[in-house]
Amino acid sequence: MFSHRWRFGSNRFTEVDLFTDRHETTAETLSQAIRDTAAEEPDADGSVLFGSLQGTVVGLRYYTGVVNRGEMVGLVRQPQNPYDPNAVMVANIYGNQVGHIKRELAAAMASVMDRSLAKVEGVVHSGTKNSFNMPVMLSFWGKEENKTAVIETMARRGYKLNMGGSKPTGTNLKNAFDTLFEGLMESIDGEKEAAKAVGTPLLPHQKQALSWMCARENKSALPPFWEKRGELYYNSLTCFSAKEIPERVRGGILADDMGLGKTLTTIALILTNFHKGKPLPVEECVSVAVHECVCLFFQSECSLSDLCSILIKCLFTCVQEEKSSPMKTKTKAQKASKLQVFLEDLDFAAALGGSASDISSKKKKIAKKATPTPSEFGQCIFSLYVSCTHVLCFLPLSMQDQFEQHVRANVKLNVYLYYGPDRNRSKKFLSSQDVVITTYNVLSADFGNKSPLHGINWLRVVLDEGHVIRNPNAQMSKAVLDLKTQRRWILSGTPIQNSVKDLWMLLAFLRLKPFDVKEWWNRVIQRPVTQGDRAGLQNLQTLVKCITLRRTKSSEVNGRPLVSLPEKTVCVEQVELSQPEREEYELARNEGKNTIGRYVAEGTVLRNYADVLAILMRLRQYCCHPDLLAKTSSDLGSAAATPAELRERMIEKLRLVLASGSDEECSVCLDSVRLPVITRCAHVYCRPCIAQVISNEQVHARCPLCRSEIKTSELVEFPQDEMEEESSTNSEKWRTSSKVQALLGNLLRLRCEDSSIKCLVVSQFTRFLTVLETPLREHGFSFVRLDGNMSQKRRAQVIQEFQSSAADSPAIMLLSLKAGGVGLNLTAASRVFLMDPAWNPATEEQCIDRCHRLGQKKKVVVTKFIVKDSVEESMVKIQRKKQDLVEKAFGPTNTDRKTSRIDDIKALMEL
DNA sequence: ACCGCCGGGTGCC
C-alpha cells in the first residue's frame, strides 16, 4: 500500500538518498506517503481500542523531526527498509521523521500492521529527554473481530496490551452536531464595498461576506488551535510546534443559504481582492467610462482630475487601437506601455488641479504594478471558477450569465467557459483569462490526461456547490484536490449532509493542516466525535467556525432580518375539461387502466415500467392539450410489427419518459443522475454507474431496481436536442384546450388590473409552450421563451430582455420547468403559472424560487392549474404524501421505493 | 588466559 513510493530494490541510489538525506525534501515525500497510506485506510468510525503499551522510539539523532510533550505521532510501516523488513517509522504531524520503533517491538507491530489487523497510533507523553531515544505510548485500534488476534500476536512476542482507564463517554451528540453550523456569524467584522467593476450593488450582508472573504485571503491570523509560544508556533490540539509560522488557509467555506447571493459575493471577491487587497485590473470600454464620468462630474461625485485622466485615457486608447487594429489580443508589453501612459495622465491631471502629493502616491502604487514580476502576472491573476450541476450542461452557462449580469457592461472581463469538445486546452490561453469556468465532470475527465487546468498555478479556485465532491474516493474529488492554487473557496448551501465524514473532503481541499491528512483528521476529530467525546466536538466546532461563514434566510444582522422576501401565495386553480375533451380523456384512461391493471395482476409493473410511464404521460398530456401527443405514439397499441419496429417504438417511449423530466436519482451512486440513460425497464441511472454494474455481472446483468435483464445495447441516452422539428407547422390548424383557456383568462384579467406585472408560464412539456405561443401572439402579449434547447447566447439574451424594466420588455416568459440551473434569476416576474404538476414537488419549488428570491420587490402569486378528476389530481395527492415523508424523516429507502412506486401507479390509475 | 578485568570505541532500523 505504501511500497510503490519507496522503491529501494531497483535503485541503489534511491536507497542511499532516502535514508541518509536529512533535508526537508524527505519530509515532503514522507507526508505524501503517509497521506497515501491513510487515504486507503477504512474510516475510523467502527474502530475500537484493543489496548495500549509503552514502546521505545530509537534513532532520534538521525532525523530532523522533533516532538513535544504530549504530541501525537504517526507510525508507518517501512517494509523496504534494507536493515529490517519489519521496520516501523515514527513521524510527527508535519510528516518529518522522528525515529524508528525498536527492532523487537517493530517485528511484533509489523505482523499486526501488515495483516491490517490494527492501526497503531502513538503519543509521546514525556517528550524528548535525550537525543537518542524516547518512550512512546502506542495504542492499537481496529475492528472488534480482530481484537483477540492482535492481542495474541503481540503477547506471543512478549508484549502485553493494557486497557487504559479512559473510556469514551458515549453520550449522544447527534443533536449537538446538528447545530454545528449555527451561530457562525461572530467572525464578521464590518462591511466592504465591492470594486467599481461590480455592477450589482451589494446588500449589507453581502458586503459583510465580502469583507470576511477578503480578510480570509489577506490577513495573516494564525489558523485555529495555533498560538505563539516564545519563538515557536504551537498547536494546542496536536501539541506540534514549529519555528516557521504555520501555513494559513487562504479561503474557506461560504455556506450561506440558497438565494443569499453567494455567487454575486464571489464575483465581487474576484474583482475586488486581486493582489494585496487591490482590485483586479480590468480594462474599461472607454467611451462608456467617459460618459459615466462626465455624468458623475456634473453630479459633483467625481473630481476634475479624475475626469481629465479618463479623457486622456480615452484619447490614448483610440490612438493605440488605431495603431494595433489587426491585433485584438494585447501583449504584456502593450499593457505595460498603456499603464505608462496612464501615469502620464495622472501628471497631467495633477497639473490641472488635483493635489500633487495625492497623485504622486497614486503614481507610485501604479508604477509598481506597471512592472509586473513574472510571478505576479504569469501565475497569479487567474481565478478558476469550478462549478457543477445535476444537468451538467446548464449550470456553467448560468454561471456565465451571472458574470454578465453582475459585472459592469463597460468592464472587459475575460471569462472562459472551459467546456465542450472544442474547449481550448492551451495552458497559455487559459492562463490569460481572468476567470475560467468549468464543471467537475470536465475537470475529472481531463485529470491524469495532460490536464491543462492542473498545469496552471491559479490565484483562486472556487468550488461551486462544493458539497457535491464530498466523497473523497471519487475521481472528481481527486481531480479537485490536485489543483494548484493560492486561495481556495467552497460555496455550499448545505455544508454537511450526513456526517462529520463529509467535512474531511472540504478541509482537505482547503489544506487545513494537519487535517488534510486523513489519519490526523480521524484521530483528532472524526473518531472522538463519533465516539461521543465532547472535547472532540468542541474542537470540530472551533475548526468549522474559523473557516465558515453561514447565514440563513432567517439570520439577522443588527437586529434586522438578512433578507425579507415579499410574501408568496400559492393557489390551485381547478380546470374542468370540456365535454369532448373529457370523452377523449376517458377513452385513453380506460385503455391505460386496462393495460396497467393487467401488469399489476401479472406482477410485471416494474418490468413494463416504460410502458406504464408512457401511458401516464399520455394522460398528463391530454390534461394540457390534445396536440401534445406525438403522432408516433398514437399507434402504440396496434398489432404486430417487425422486431426492429418494436425496438424503435420502445426507444420512442423511453425518450418520451426521459424528456418528460421525471427527475430521478441514480440508485447506484445515490446521487443526482449524471449523463442519464434509461433501461428497457425505464429505470434511470448515470451511464458510468450502470455500465459498471453491467461489466461486473457480465451476461447476467440485471437492473438493480427491478432485476429485469439489462444490456448495454438497450440503454437509451437522454436526447440532447429533442422535439425541435415542429414549431410552426400546424399553426393554422391551432385549437384551444380548457387549460389554455384557464391561463388566458388569468392573463387577460391581469393585464387589465396591472399591466406592469410580469409572468412566468411554466410547463414540463416544451410542446405545450409552443402551443401556448399562438394565443399569446393573437392577444398581443409580448413574450419570450426559455427552454433547455436554446443556445447559451440566446438564453442570456432572453433572460436579459425579460429582466429589463423597459416599457416594451416582454411581460411573459414561457419557461420549461427544468430549464436553467439553480442560479437562474427571474425576479422581474412576480406571477407564476404552473401549467402541469411535476412528479417531484421540489422541482416546482425550485422553479418558483427563480422569481421568489433576493431582489424580488413584489408579492409573488403562484397559480397551479390542475385538471379536475384526472391523473393530475392523483399526482398532487402523491406529491403531498411524499412531502410528508420528507418532513417526517428521511426519504424512503431504496427497497420500499420499489413498492411505493407500484402503489403510486395503482393510485394514479384508480386501481 | 580456551578465562576475567580494564578502558576505548561506538551507537536506529
Next chain:
DNA sequence: ACCGCCGGGTGCC
C-alpha cells in the same frame, strides 16, 4: 549513552 555491547589489550599481589 552518567548506558550496554563489542572487541582488543592485558594479566600475581
